[in-house]
Amino acid sequence: MKQTFYKYQGTGNDFVMIDNRLLTFDKNDTKHVSYLCDRRFGIGADGLILLESHNDVDFKMVYYNADGNESSMCGNGGRCIVAFAKFLGIVENTTTFEAIDGLHHATIEADSVHLQMQDVAAIEQYESHVFLNTGSPHHVQLQENLDQLQIKEIGSKIRYGAPYFQSGTNVNFVSKVSDDVFSVRTYERGVEDETLSCGTGVTAVALAMNYLGETEKNQITLNTQGGKLKVAFKKAGDGYADIWLIGPAIQVFKGEL
Numbered sequence: 001m002k003q004t005f006y007k008y009q010g011t012g013n014d015f016v017m018i019d020n021r022l023l024t025f026d027k028n029d030t031k032h033v034s035y036l037c038d039r040r041f042g043i044g045a046d047g048l049i050l051l052e053s054h055n056d057v058d059f060k061m062v063y064y065n066a067d068g069n070e071s072s073m074c075g076n077g078g079r080c081i082v083a084f085a086k087f088l089g090i091v092e093n094t095t096t097f098e099a100i101d102g103l104h105h106a107t108i109e110a111d112s113v114h115l116q117m118q119d120v121a122a123i124e125q126y127e128s129h130v131f132l133n134t135g136s137p138h139h140v141q142l143q144e145n146l147d148q149l150q151i152k153e154i155g156s157k158i159r160y161g162a163p164y165f166q167s168g169t170n171v172n173f174v175s176k177v178s179d180d181v182f183s184v185r186t187y188e189r190g191v192e193d194e195t196l197s198c199g200t201g202v203t204a205v206a207l208a209m210n211y212l213g214e215t216e217k218n219q220i221t222l223n224t225q226g227g228k229l230k231v232a233f234k235k236a237g238d239g240y241a242d243i244w245l246i247g248p249a250i251q252v253f254k255g256e257l
């Protein structure tokens with residue numbers, strides 16, 4: 001049986017999107033997922049996302065990295081699946097759905113999706129970086145000469161090095177533009193390369209910059225290689241709550257497998 005797929009992108013973080021409400025997609029075939037995400041032999045994407053039915057909320061999101069493995073939360077993918085659910089007529093402009101890290105609320109305003117992220121209870125501060133989990137694990141470090149960095153090379157050393165090793169982390173390099181604007185480049189675990197944008201990554205960067213006192217603002221603009229995202233949040237004890245990731249989510253094309 002032919003399988004219809006869609007391609008979505010959110011600030012250049014791109015995804016194969018499949019309506020799997022009839023459970024026809026083989027979720028255990030890691031090689032097939034990585035083949036579909038391959039940019040030379042397949043469709044090409046940073047990840048693959050299945051939209052499935054849910055008993056209590058609007059739908060369920062299942063996320064795979066380009067290496068074919070199911071992974072933790074994808075913020076840009078979360079925004080894209082909300083746009084996809086609207087396209088399929090499952091939701092209108094507000095929704096609640098379940099992802100691997102729990103329930104997410106979202107609203108749609110024109111091409112922009114506002115996605116509520118899970119609260120962050122704690123941030124670990126080290127000499128040269130901070131570490132936090134915004135649905136996915138993120139190493140965040142301030143960096144000069146961001147444009148000249150060999151992200152794949154230095155990101156991979158950090159991702160596979162101590163204390164992360166095989167389970168790994170995503171790695172974000174940040175430079176301050178102004179009090180409420182930061183530029184970010186991200187090495188993504190599971191893609192094992194720089195991606196043009198990472199939603200949980202820019203969320204981690206915005207919280208980390210506030211935590212380190214680099215900004216007192218609670219709405220930050222993040223310049224990624226693929227465009228601008230916004231993150232809004234409230235401080236809550238030692239952590240952060242009411243965290244929103246805001247930006248475009250665009251359908252690029254439709255095809256058949």
Ligand SMILES: N[C@@H](CCC[C@H](N)C(=O)O)C(=O)O
Pocket residue numbers: 013046065071072073074075076077136137169170188189190191197198199200201
């Ligand atoms: N692109 C994503 C992050 C996807 C998960 C990540 N690669 C991991 O395995 O931790 C985003 O937009 O958040």
